[in-house]
Amino acid sequence: AQKITQTQPGMFVQEKEAVTLDCTYDTSDQSYGLFWYKQPSSGEMIFLIYQGSYDEQNATEGRYSLNFQKARKSANLVISASQLGDSAMYFCAMRSGGTSYGKLTFGQGTILTVHP
Protein backbone atom coordinates (compact mmCIF):
# COMPACT_ATOMS: atom_id res chain seq x y z
CA ALA A 1 0.00 0.00 0.00
CA GLN A 2 1.09 3.53 -0.70
CA LYS A 3 1.68 5.97 2.11
CA ILE A 4 2.59 9.66 2.24
CA THR A 5 3.95 11.23 5.42
CA GLN A 6 4.12 14.95 6.09
CA THR A 7 5.67 15.38 9.51
CA GLN A 8 5.25 19.15 9.85
CA PRO A 9 1.70 20.06 10.93
CA GLY A 10 2.59 23.76 10.73
CA MET A 11 5.43 25.89 9.41
CA PHE A 12 6.16 29.60 9.73
CA VAL A 13 8.30 31.67 7.38
CA GLN A 14 9.15 35.32 6.99
CA GLU A 15 8.08 37.03 3.79
CA LYS A 16 10.78 36.81 1.07
CA GLU A 17 12.50 33.89 2.79
CA ALA A 18 12.63 30.33 1.44
CA VAL A 19 10.86 27.44 3.14
CA THR A 20 11.01 23.65 2.75
CA LEU A 21 7.97 21.45 3.33
CA ASP A 22 8.82 17.82 3.99
CA CYS A 23 7.27 14.78 2.34
CA THR A 24 8.30 11.14 2.55
CA TYR A 25 6.56 8.33 0.74
CA ASP A 26 6.38 4.58 0.73
CA THR A 27 5.52 2.44 -2.26
CA SER A 28 6.52 -0.85 -3.83
CA ASP A 29 5.83 0.48 -7.32
CA GLN A 30 8.75 1.26 -9.62
CA SER A 31 6.77 3.82 -11.57
CA TYR A 32 4.93 6.53 -9.69
CA GLY A 33 4.28 10.24 -9.69
CA LEU A 34 4.58 12.75 -6.87
CA PHE A 35 2.48 15.89 -6.71
CA TRP A 36 2.16 18.94 -4.51
CA TYR A 37 -1.12 20.78 -4.13
CA LYS A 38 -1.95 24.03 -2.35
CA GLN A 39 -5.25 24.53 -0.52
CA PRO A 40 -5.92 28.15 0.48
CA SER A 41 -8.50 29.00 3.10
CA SER A 42 -11.09 29.29 0.32
CA GLY A 43 -10.87 25.51 -0.04
CA GLU A 44 -9.91 24.81 -3.63
CA MET A 45 -7.03 22.44 -4.45
CA ILE A 46 -4.41 23.99 -6.71
CA PHE A 47 -1.84 21.86 -8.52
CA LEU A 48 1.70 23.18 -8.01
CA ILE A 49 4.35 20.76 -9.22
CA TYR A 50 4.96 17.19 -10.38
CA GLN A 51 7.91 14.79 -10.16
CA GLY A 52 8.00 11.45 -11.95
CA SER A 53 9.86 8.54 -10.42
CA TYR A 54 12.10 8.24 -13.47
CA ASP A 55 12.78 11.96 -13.84
CA GLU A 56 16.50 12.60 -13.41
CA GLN A 57 16.16 16.32 -12.82
CA ASN A 58 14.38 17.89 -9.88
CA ALA A 59 11.16 19.57 -11.00
CA THR A 60 10.89 23.35 -10.92
CA GLU A 61 7.89 25.58 -11.55
CA GLY A 62 8.49 29.27 -10.96
CA ARG A 63 9.14 29.78 -7.23
CA TYR A 64 8.40 26.12 -6.52
CA SER A 65 11.00 23.39 -6.74
CA LEU A 66 10.99 19.80 -5.66
CA ASN A 67 13.96 18.28 -3.83
CA PHE A 68 13.56 14.66 -4.97
CA GLN A 69 15.73 12.07 -3.24
CA LYS A 70 14.60 8.71 -4.55
CA ALA A 71 16.81 6.54 -2.36
CA ARG A 72 15.47 8.31 0.73
CA LYS A 73 11.92 8.28 -0.69
CA SER A 74 11.51 11.97 -0.06
CA ALA A 75 10.02 14.70 -2.22
CA ASN A 76 10.31 17.98 -0.35
CA LEU A 77 8.74 21.16 -1.71
CA VAL A 78 10.88 24.29 -1.65
CA ILE A 79 9.15 27.65 -1.96
CA SER A 80 11.56 30.49 -2.63
CA ALA A 81 10.92 34.16 -1.90
CA SER A 82 7.75 33.47 0.14
CA GLN A 83 4.79 35.77 -0.35
CA LEU A 84 1.85 36.48 1.94
CA GLY A 85 -0.38 34.73 -0.58
CA ASP A 86 1.57 31.50 -0.03
CA SER A 87 -0.14 31.09 3.36
CA ALA A 88 -2.20 27.92 2.89
CA MET A 89 -2.34 24.17 3.51
CA TYR A 90 0.06 22.17 1.33
CA PHE A 91 -0.49 18.54 0.43
CA CYS A 92 1.97 16.03 -0.94
CA ALA A 93 0.35 13.26 -2.98
CA MET A 94 1.42 10.15 -4.86
CA ARG A 95 -0.14 8.58 -7.91
CA SER A 96 -0.18 4.83 -7.73
CA GLY A 97 0.59 2.37 -10.46
CA GLY A 98 -1.00 -1.00 -11.04
CA THR A 99 -4.73 -1.56 -10.89
CA SER A 100 -5.40 1.74 -9.12
CA TYR A 101 -3.54 3.75 -11.71
CA GLY A 102 -4.44 7.37 -11.36
CA LYS A 103 -5.64 7.32 -7.75
CA LEU A 104 -3.91 9.90 -5.54
CA THR A 105 -2.86 9.11 -1.98
CA PHE A 106 -2.46 12.26 0.10
CA GLY A 107 -0.46 13.17 3.16
CA GLN A 108 -2.02 14.92 6.13
CA GLY A 109 -0.86 18.32 4.96
CA THR A 110 1.29 21.16 6.32
CA ILE A 111 -0.16 24.56 7.17
CA LEU A 112 2.22 27.29 6.02
CA THR A 113 1.98 30.76 7.52
CA VAL A 114 3.93 33.58 5.93
CA HIS A 115 4.65 36.52 8.24
CA PRO A 116 5.20 40.05 6.88
Next chain:
Amino acid sequence: DSGVTQTPKHLITATGQRVTLRCSPRSGDLSVYWYQQSLDQGLQFLIQYYNGEERAKGNILERFSAQQFPDLHSELNLSSLELGDSALYFCASSVVGGAPPDTQYFGPGTRLTVL
Protein backbone atom coordinates in the same frame (compact mmCIF):
# COMPACT_ATOMS: atom_id res chain seq x y z
CA ASP B 1 -9.70 28.37 -12.37
CA SER B 2 -8.97 24.67 -13.01
CA GLY B 3 -11.75 24.25 -15.56
CA VAL B 4 -13.50 21.62 -13.42
CA THR B 5 -16.92 22.69 -12.21
CA GLN B 6 -18.87 21.32 -9.29
CA THR B 7 -22.40 22.04 -8.13
CA PRO B 8 -23.72 22.87 -5.67
CA LYS B 9 -21.04 24.74 -3.75
CA HIS B 10 -22.76 24.18 -0.43
CA LEU B 11 -25.38 21.65 0.63
CA ILE B 12 -27.11 21.41 3.98
CA THR B 13 -29.38 18.47 4.62
CA ALA B 14 -30.67 16.20 7.36
CA THR B 15 -29.69 12.71 8.44
CA GLY B 16 -31.31 9.97 6.41
CA GLN B 17 -31.62 12.11 3.29
CA ARG B 18 -30.14 11.56 -0.17
CA VAL B 19 -28.15 14.11 -2.17
CA THR B 20 -26.51 14.27 -5.58
CA LEU B 21 -23.27 16.11 -6.27
CA ARG B 22 -22.45 17.04 -9.84
CA CYS B 23 -19.13 17.47 -11.61
CA SER B 24 -18.16 18.59 -15.09
CA PRO B 25 -14.57 17.77 -16.03
CA ARG B 26 -12.18 19.95 -18.01
CA SER B 27 -12.77 19.88 -21.73
CA GLY B 28 -11.11 16.79 -23.19
CA ASP B 29 -10.53 15.00 -19.87
CA LEU B 30 -11.94 11.48 -19.87
CA SER B 31 -11.05 10.57 -16.28
CA VAL B 32 -13.06 11.79 -13.31
CA TYR B 33 -12.15 11.17 -9.68
CA TRP B 34 -14.09 11.77 -6.48
CA TYR B 35 -12.41 12.55 -3.14
CA GLN B 36 -13.73 13.23 0.34
CA GLN B 37 -11.95 15.63 2.69
CA SER B 38 -12.84 15.51 6.37
CA LEU B 39 -11.02 16.65 9.50
CA ASP B 40 -10.57 13.16 10.89
CA GLN B 41 -9.89 11.20 7.67
CA GLY B 42 -8.05 13.79 5.62
CA LEU B 43 -8.29 13.51 1.83
CA GLN B 44 -9.58 10.09 0.78
CA PHE B 45 -10.03 8.72 -2.72
CA LEU B 46 -13.55 7.45 -3.34
CA ILE B 47 -13.89 6.35 -6.95
CA GLN B 48 -12.57 6.90 -10.48
CA TYR B 49 -14.34 6.77 -13.84
CA TYR B 50 -12.77 6.71 -17.24
CA ASN B 51 -14.91 7.44 -20.29
CA GLY B 52 -18.05 6.19 -18.58
CA GLU B 53 -16.56 3.07 -17.00
CA GLU B 54 -15.64 2.59 -13.37
CA ARG B 55 -11.84 2.31 -13.22
CA ALA B 56 -10.92 2.17 -9.52
CA LYS B 57 -12.65 2.18 -6.18
CA GLY B 58 -11.36 3.42 -2.85
CA ASN B 59 -12.98 3.38 0.57
CA ILE B 60 -16.37 4.32 -0.79
CA LEU B 61 -19.30 3.39 1.41
CA GLU B 62 -22.07 1.18 0.02
CA ARG B 63 -24.47 4.09 0.67
CA PHE B 64 -22.50 6.09 -1.91
CA SER B 65 -22.60 5.54 -5.64
CA ALA B 66 -21.36 7.38 -8.69
CA GLN B 67 -21.61 7.34 -12.44
CA GLN B 68 -20.15 9.09 -15.45
CA PHE B 69 -22.48 10.00 -18.27
CA PRO B 70 -21.87 9.97 -22.05
CA ASP B 71 -21.17 13.72 -21.99
CA LEU B 72 -18.47 12.88 -19.37
CA HIS B 73 -20.05 14.73 -16.48
CA SER B 74 -20.23 12.74 -13.28
CA GLU B 75 -22.57 12.51 -10.33
CA LEU B 76 -21.89 11.28 -6.82
CA ASN B 77 -24.98 10.06 -4.98
CA LEU B 78 -24.94 9.92 -1.20
CA SER B 79 -27.87 8.24 0.53
CA SER B 80 -29.03 7.52 4.09
CA LEU B 81 -26.82 10.37 5.16
CA GLU B 82 -25.18 10.34 8.57
CA LEU B 83 -23.58 13.14 10.56
CA GLY B 84 -20.15 11.71 9.75
CA ASP B 85 -20.73 12.23 6.03
CA SER B 86 -20.31 15.96 6.53
CA ALA B 87 -17.21 16.82 4.50
CA LEU B 88 -15.82 18.63 1.49
CA TYR B 89 -16.29 16.52 -1.63
CA PHE B 90 -13.93 17.13 -4.52
CA CYS B 91 -14.15 16.09 -8.10
CA ALA B 92 -10.96 16.03 -10.16
CA SER B 93 -10.32 15.28 -13.80
CA SER B 94 -7.31 14.32 -15.86
CA VAL B 95 -6.33 13.44 -19.39
CA VAL B 96 -4.40 10.24 -20.12
CA GLY B 97 -0.79 11.18 -20.63
CA GLY B 98 -0.46 14.92 -20.94
CA ALA B 99 2.22 17.05 -19.40
CA PRO B 100 2.69 16.55 -16.50
CA PRO B 101 1.33 13.04 -17.04
CA ASP B 102 -2.09 12.25 -15.61
CA THR B 103 -2.18 15.36 -13.45
CA GLN B 104 -5.49 15.72 -11.65
CA TYR B 105 -7.10 19.14 -11.65
CA PHE B 106 -9.59 19.70 -8.88
CA GLY B 107 -12.92 21.44 -8.86
CA PRO B 108 -13.84 23.94 -6.13
CA GLY B 109 -15.57 21.24 -4.06
CA THR B 110 -19.02 20.79 -2.59
CA ARG B 111 -19.26 21.35 1.15
CA LEU B 112 -21.85 18.96 2.56
CA THR B 113 -23.27 19.56 6.02
CA VAL B 114 -25.52 16.89 7.50
CA LEU B 115 -27.59 18.08 10.47
